[in-house]
Amino acid sequence: xxxxxxxxxxxxxxxxxxxxxxxxxxxxxxxxxxxxxxxxxxxxxxxxxxxxxxxxxxxxxxxxxxxxxxxxxxxxxxxxxxxxxxxxxxxxxxxxxxxxxxxxxxxxxxxxxxxxxxxxxxxxxxxxxxxxxxxxxxxxxxxxxxxxxxxxxxxxxxxxxxxxxxxxxxxxxxxxxxxxxxxxxxxxxxxxxxxxxxxxxxxxxxxxxxxxxxxxxxxxxxxxxxxxxxxxxxxxxxxxxxxxxxxxxxxxx
Amino acid sequence: xxxxxxxxxxxxxxxxxxxxxxxxxxxxxxxxxxxxxxxxxxxxxxxxxxxxxxxxxxxxxxxxxxxxxxxxxxxxxxxxxxxxxxxxxxxxxxxxxxxxxxxxxxxxxxxxxxxxxxxxxxxxxxxxxxxxxxxxxxxxxxxxxxxxxxxxxxxxxxxxxxxxxxxxxxxxxxxxxxxxxxxxxxxxxxxxxxxxxxx
Numbered sequence: 001x002x003x004x005x006x007x008x009x010x011x012x013x014x015x016x017x018x019x020x021x022x023x024x025x026x027x028x029x030x031x032x033x034x035x036x037x038x039x040x041x042x043x044x045x046x047x048x049x050x051x052x053x054x055x056x057x058x059x060x061x062x063x064x065x066x067x068x069x070x071x072x073x074x075x076x077x078x079x080x081x082x083x084x085x086x087x088x089x090x091x092x093x094x095x096x097x098x099x100x101x102x103x104x105x106x107x108x109x110x111x112x113x114x115x116x117x118x119x120x121x122x123x124x125x126x127x128x129x130x131x132x133x134x135x136x137x138x139x140x141x142x143x144x145x146x147x148x149x150x151x152x153x154x155x156x157x158x159x160x161x162x163x164x165x166x167x168x169x170x171x172x173x174x175x176x177x178x179x180x181x182x183x184x185x186x187x188x189x190x191x192x193x194x195x196x197x198x199x200x201x202x203x204x205x206x207x208x209x210x211x212x213x214x215x216x217x218x219x220x221x222x223x224x225x226x227x228x229x230x231x232x233x234x235x236x237x238x239x240x241x242x243x244x245x246x247x248x249x250x251x252x253x
Numbered sequence: 254x255x256x257x258x259x260x261x262x263x264x265x266x267x268x269x270x271x272x273x274x275x276x277x278x279x280x281x282x283x284x285x286x287x288x289x290x291x292x293x294x295x296x297x298x299x300x301x302x303x304x305x306x307x308x309x310x311x312x313x314x315x316x317x318x319x320x321x322x323x324x325x326x327x328x329x330x331x332x333x334x335x336x337x338x339x340x341x342x343x344x345x346x347x348x349x350x351x352x353x354x355x356x357x358x359x360x361x362x363x364x365x366x367x368x369x370x371x372x373x374x375x376x377x378x379x380x381x382x383x384x385x386x387x388x389x390x391x392x393x394x395x396x397x398x399x400x401x402x403x404x405x406x407x408x409x410x411x412x413x414x415x416x417x418x419x420x421x422x423x424x425x426x427x428x429x430x431x432x433x434x435x436x437x438x439x440x441x442x443x444x445x446x447x448x449x450x451x452x
Contacts, residue, residue, distance in 0.1 A: 001414055003372040003392065043439045045372055046394075071270055076394055076437050093299060096266030098396070098437065120262075121300045121333070123368045123396035167368050167396075198366045220366055 004251045005045040005221035008228045012051040021178035029229050029237045036072045042241040046076045054082025055104035055145040070096025089116045103128040104145040110164040117165025127166040131187050132174040139187050155194040162195040169199050176204025178226045183210050185217040192218025208250035255279035256291035260308040262300040271436035275446040285317045298333025303345035327427045327452045335430030352428045354404040365416045368398045375411040391441045393433035
């Protein structure tokens with residue numbers, strides 16, 4: 001039986017690991033390579049590393065650093081941040097990344113997704129979609145790089161992204177990011193109804209019960225940051241990951 | 254000497270990493286000369302079927318790979334590499350290498366999310382050194398949208414369940430294909446890679 005994946009999602013900023021709250025206030029949490037080694041030892045299902053600055057400031061991915069990450073990952077590694085050309089994708093795959101996570105370039109034009117999928121396969125492309133709730137509670141499509149909500153239907157966007165060749169959608173609930181307050185099952189339900197590719201739900205997970213709620217809403221995988229890097233009420237940095245049998249009994253039974 | 258066949262469509266760094274972790278070494282090459290001297294071959298895989306086969310042809314590799322297989326050199330195809338060993342795939346119009354009599358079809362059940370993406374287990378149906386002593390909970394990473402239909406059921410080594418069983422490993426003499434990624438499957442993939450080194 002296919003397991004529901006549980007994926008630590010690590011944020012990179014100036015070569016260091018940070019954790020945000022609602023996409024703001026990045027707090028330094030340590031050396032990324034060290035964290036990745038620990039996650040590898042804990043046999044995590046997969047790892048996502050997102051450079052949260054590249055697209056914002058128009059910088060190239062840090063290829064050498066990403067190659068070092070890939071060398072420590074004996075599980076799939078997805079990288080996101082600053083990818084807007086097929087040549088960059090080729091370079092990253094050659095350095096050992098399995099998947100690219102693309103948001104900013106996909107918002108501008110889905111043809112990049114089509115080109116990468118045609119050449120490297122749909123399984124190598126994750127389109128990242130950020131959702132922010134408006135004051136009235138409506139779910140709005142959000143651009144992390146431009147830090148503003150976007151016009152247009154986000155469910156139509158993910159359908160178009162899947163049609164263009166995206167193999168997965170990373171669905172981020174911006175308002176839940178770093179809050180450890182539980183996941184937004186409503187948008188997960190809408191996303192899984194809108195397209196047939198796997199949905200990776202992110203934002204708000206603190207417990208396996210939160211993750212179970214996301215899976216029950218249709219998510220194929222759950223990503224989390226704060227849950228795996230913080231410990232206790234004072235948010236001390238501690239890298240953790242649930243044990244395999246705990247994951248199975250919480251999510252797959 | 255193990256040669257990881259470089260045809261600009263595989264995630265080669267990961268395969269080399271895992272071979273080294275398993276205690277072996279390999280070279281990465283797309284040159285016919287190197288492949289002629291190989292004692293083992295790995296055809297890795299990420300990408301689409303026609304793109305892969307076109308690049309193998311552009312480097313004149315299919316014929317030299319077939320020669321090595323006839324000479325008894327073990328060949329392991331991983332994911333797309335497994336698919337390229339077959340006759341055809343619905344994903345493309347080009348014929349595959351034809352080393353295993355199988356055809357690939359896209360997962361078609363409307364209730365299934367495609368790609369089949371994530372960790373899954375094997376049900377070993379035929380004894381083979383590569384899949385020796387696999388535990389029921391041993392898990393492997395899959396990421397694919399097409400699956401094999403073998404013309405000869407005796408070629409099937411293992412099946413995996415995704416909306417019903419599909420062929421997740423097959424072999425014909427010294428040619429083996431696995432649909433999952435041993436290089437990305439933690440200690441389970443490591444063990445498989447060690448067994449391949451011993452083959």
